[in-house]
Amino acid sequence: MSTSAKQAQRTVTLTFNGTDKILELPILEGTNGNQGIDIRQLFDKTGYIAFDPGFTSTGSCESAITYIDGDRGILLYRGYPIEQLALHSDFMETSYLLLRGHLPSRDEKQAFEQRIVRHTMVHEQLRGFYQGFRRDAHPMAIMVGVVGALSAFYHDSLDINDPEQRDIASYRLIAKMPTLAAMAYKYSIGQPFIYPKNNLGLVENFLHMMFAVPCEEYILNPVLVKAMDRILLLHADHEQNASTSTVRLAGSSRANPFACIASGIAALWGPAHGGANEAVLSMLVQIGHKSNIKEYVAKAKDKNDPFRLMGFGHRVYKNYDPRANVMRDTCHEVLASLGIDDPMLELAVELERIALEDPYFIEKKLYPNVDFYSGIILRAMGIPTSMFTVIFAMARTVGWIAQWMEMIQDPSQKIGRPRQLYIGPEARDYVSKDLR
Numbered sequence: 001m002s003t004s005a006k007q008a009q010r011t012v013t014l015t016f017n018g019t020d021k022i023l024e025l026p027i028l029e030g031t032n033g034n035q036g037i038d039i040r041q042l043f044d045k046t047g048y049i050a051f052d053p054g055f056t057s058t059g060s061c062e063s064a065i066t067y068i069d070g071d072r073g074i075l076l077y078r079g080y081p082i083e084q085l086a087l088h089s090d091f092m093e094t095s096y097l098l099l100r101g102h103l104p105s106r107d108e109k110q111a112f113e114q115r116i117v118r119h120t121m122v123h124e125q126l127r128g129f130y131q132g133f134r135r136d137a138h139p140m141a142i143m144v145g146v147v148g149a150l151s152a153f154y155h156d157s158l159d160i161n162d163p164e165q166r167d168i169a170s171y172r173l174i175a176k177m178p179t180l181a182a183m184a185y186k187y188s189i190g191q192p193f194i195y196p197k198n199n200l201g202l203v204e205n206f207l208h209m210m211f212a213v214p215c216e217e218y219i220l221n222p223v224l225v226k227a228m229d230r231i232l233l234l235h236a237d238h239e240q241n242a243s244t245s246t247v248r249l250a251g252s253s254r255a256n257p258f259a260c261i262a263s264g265i266a267a268l269w270g271p272a273h274g275g276a277n278e279a280v281l282s283m284l285v286q287i288g289h290k291s292n293i294k295e296y297v298a299k300a301k302d303k304n305d306p307f308r309l310m311g312f313g314h315r316v317y318k319n320y321d322p323r324a325n326v327m328r329d330t331c332h333e334v335l336a337s338l339g340i341d342d343p344m345l346e347l348a349v350e351l352e353r354i355a356l357e358d359p360y361f362i363e364k365k366l367y368p369n370v371d372f373y374s375g376i377i378l379r380a381m382g383i384p385t386s387m388f389t390v391i392f393a394m395a396r397t398v399g400w401i402a403q404w405m406e407m408i409q410d411p412s413q414k415i416g417r418p419r420q421l422y423i424g425p426e427a428r429d430y431v432s433k434d435l436r
């Protein structure tokens, strides 16, 4: 599949006022009316840099994987609307789609699942790593460490120039993430690690490794399996967000895939990104009761108060996050199936209603994002808050790998190296200690 944008007939002319310098810049056209000004020659030809901290207007790559129209609330994986995939597909099939670019045939899907299943175990020595962490270590801290450490165990899949080794590394990462994640949880509660069972699918296996104990089998609830599958599917990719860009940047130096994914996990951890699902729950606990919502909404609007409504707002979506719609329905399904009447859900629904009617949130286009509901579902499933972002990382590993693979195979790929606008002191002479 070609990932090259077309060069449009139109160009943009940059005029440097007060000089006779002008620069004609090509316009590039992607799919769905996406367009960009190609400024790659800007620095060489003019000595100017493009200044864009936070990259709000900067495209770092061409990509054929995920498309987002934030104003219209559209999210497509390889062209397929996320709502259709959530309804008709499953996480494994969607993973194949993201990695390979097309929906698998029955045989392709089966072969893919078989490959993943064969890699669920981790090197026995890696289990020893967990003992080095405090019992109360945050599981994301453990994940950054152990996923990075995979590069010290699987030397036969580190050559990024070998397509077969890249494939094996990707199977290993997707298959081992649930095992490593469940081990982080088991370690935190002092229970023995549970080995994966290869007669179970990835999602079932994860729940089994989380909740089974050697003396008792875990009986899988199909509603929870479906809900977890959907959470993973909805989080699998989201184009050039902070963690994916981190993976690409790390990978641009030709670092090995395990190290790159560990860097993505680190970037995902922050509360402005993947850490938001954990932050939503902490916020709901902090608010405590429906009667306190108005006070907290006022705090969120107060410029002098750092408090923000977690799970609201998005850099790209200036409309309802399409994933949040699906999550909302799943949330109700799970609570009904488990017979849970959770005051947190009531609080969340009321908070959503009040915020959506508030002129501040309307004006700034702050809608609930995917994390707003995923936290409540995970809580209902008995998953501790500290594991929420880990589950997000399990899902996003597929997207990170798809994006990393795309980058490695892009002939125009270079090491990522942003420039800066230097505002420090001009060159000055060293002053010896007794003269300072």
Ligand code: ACO
Pocket (backbone or CB within 6 Å): 271, 272, 273, 274, 276, 300, 301, 307, 308, 309, 310, 311, 312, 313, 314, 315, 316, 364, 366, 369, 370, 371
């Ligand atoms: N609560 C209150 N005010 C908010 C919120 C919020 N959740 N989000 C944005 N705003 C306000 C800002 O104060 C700012 O106001 P101003 O224009 O008066 O200065 C305006 O809306 C724009 O916000 P920015 O922070 O400039 O927008 P940005 O695109 O940089 O940030 C972000 C997006 C980080 C997601 C932000 O909305 C936020 O912090 N949300 C809460 C955390 C969260 O839910 N993160 C999950 C993101 S989704 C994901 O990673 C899966």
